[in-house]
Amino acid sequence: MHHSTPFHVPVRTIMTPGPVEVDPRVRQAMSNSILGQFDPSFTSLMNETMKLLRLVLQTTNHWTFPIDGTSRAGIEAMLCSVIEEGDIVLVPSFGRFGGLLTEIAERCGADVQVMTCEWGDVFDPDDVINEMKRVKPKVVAIVHGDTSTGRIQPLKEIGYACREMDVLLLVDAVATVGGTEVNTDEWMIDGLITGTQKCLSVPAGMAPLTYNERIEDILLQRKSIEKGLATKEQLLSSNFERRIRSNYFDLSQLQDYWSPARLNHHTEATSMLYGLYEGLRLILEEGLEARFKRHRVNERALVAGIEAMGLELFGHSENKLPTVTCVTIPDGVNGDSVRKMLLDDFGIEIASSFGPLHGKIWRIGTMGYSCQQRNILLTLGALEAVLTRHDVKVNVGEGVQAALDVYQQKERISKANDG
């Protein structure tokens, strides 16, 4: 008999841009026993999940379901199902995840036209619209909130322009859905992808997405039935020339699995779906507006605390992503040493960064279940102590007090409103 070590999960306060903490109700839901994929109890859960997802994604799109994979699995499913060899795809890229859209679109065989700006900026929608006029893309693929720089890109004007110019707009909203306003239909987004492990506050491993009939039209043109399931007639009538390059990410086959036909594709990830459903219920019980407000208040408290401590934020406040706060690492400080001490001594995790910002900023997430007063206050207090141990001069005691001021002011406003 083999003796392996039982694993032990230490207590953590996770203040990164994901994965984040998860409500105990979600974890309990995931510990339920298994149901067969065609068991009516399970297929009705699939249908109910689609309904709740539509509410959270603010869409009436019929096709609204999760991909069984992490966020980028959803992004790749959307891109590779829509993009064909030689299609012109415009990617306005303002951070690492614009780079990811670029490379996925390239791998799909697209003619990718990239617009870039400094990491820390976003685009003026008019600049994007002008570039659309110039390159005449079939698709604009863009990130809504890029966690690598902590920036949020306004999408509404771009969405309207895309519809007017008959361009498809595909949006990576992994960092924003469930934490700040994302209005799929009103902003005229054709295809939108999110992930579970950020503001939806469900463990990593699923990527909910939604798309409208403009995209479904393309899927139906590219559709084929899987070999081994297809009849001879179906194989003969399939359009193999335009076939989607991936089987796993073939949305035309996936939507059959998520339809009453239940045409077998993969085996739906049972326990993850339990978790997603419960996570969506929690979001809707809280209410989208209340949830966005909670995210704003906690962000404001965190920012007030960081600034009162004497630290500097990275980037401009007008395009700041409300769910991620980027803090400039003070000169001469080893950012990773600070993060390590926070984790080892306080059990609190914050994130480093990528590419040109690596070693220059810390990133603190305020997402989902992790986004709560207790976590903000404990993080500010711990960060102050750790910085002091790293010989950084901070305004001792002021960070936590400034955050408390924000929370108490909010309470006073709430009381005044009640009165």
Added chain:
Amino acid sequence: MHHSTPFHVPVRTIMTPGPVEVDPRVRQAMSNSILGQFDPSFTSLMNETMKLLRLVLQTTNHWTFPIDGTSRAGIEAMLCSVIEEGDIVLVPSFGRFGGLLTEIAERCGADVQVMTCEWGDVFDPDDVINEMKRVKPKVVAIVHGDTSTGRIQPLKEIGYACREMDVLLLVDAVATVGGTEVNTDEWMIDGLITGTQKCLSVPAGMAPLTYNERIEDILLQRKSIEKGLATKEQLLSSNFERRIRSNYFDLSQLQDYWSPARLNHHTEATSMLYGLYEGLRLILEEGLEARFKRHRVNERALVAGIEAMGLELFGHSENKLPTVTCVTIPDGVNGDSVRKMLLDDFGIEIASSFGPLHGKIWRIGTMGYSCQQRNILLTLGALEAVLTRHDVKVNVGEGVQAALDVYQQKERISKANDG
């Protein structure tokens, strides 16, 4: 506030070829709180999981880790990372999942050469070897156990021939790993994929795989660093011409994430990894030999019961997959009506079938935690009762008795061996 319905998971005995029931220890493990993906507690769990997976897959391959997606995600990751446009791929296909290998290889741009046989047969290894000599493939992709027909393909001779002829052997062992002998290294399999939701008895959503240095060599030739993470020098030195078509399934990038470099790719599926680790521990605590024996005994009891009842098995016993038993639906009986009554009245699920066998056979799985004496006996009793209600003449009472005979004989042998 939105009021959605809390979901309710009814008690089920799942006797399908997956997803199957899961040991409560696995479900409890999955309900643990979240850890950050770069938290040392989590990265050490990733490393430990690789170690246990090597033992279960009977390999010394360093690269042995799960893909975050269901089984076919692992198959696609292996195929699309190895196969390049125009490569000759030989697929000896004896069921639906050979069809799946065919279509994935086609979508990778391969020149796919398919060998087929009747659904219900497997290949004589010599026939495969002769076809290899004729078509001179770069890759042979083959299923080990095809659940659609309940057949198992001998692989050892094919493995030896592939190595001799310098052909890569890629094997879909989704239906066999953890339930019957799969000896990756001894059979000279270059790349092997399995899934969690069958004999590993972990919820659907992960696809463990392993590959050797012959495959790693190809990956390194095709490797590129992700845009947004790469330095300018890395981008310039990347080989984009041979770049793998998928980002999510790019094994050259995934192996960096599963290495000490921990180069960020996706966010590893936290709770699923907890479940996989605990599931692997359970397998190794039981011991591979003991586990395979348990699967054989329960299969024998099921088969004895089915035959004693007067039903017929589909296919030949010499190539029968030990983890799936296919039963011919008696003439004039509506197979789906029988399955529905089994589920509705007894809470027991068995499976229908696909393609040419649809409506002709039922498929009963004996996999993982579902593969236990209690389940076999309850299923036989319930099936008899349901068939009687469907006016099928069965040998009343004999199915359960025949299965009990098998179990008691096994006990007598065990006692005799002890004495």
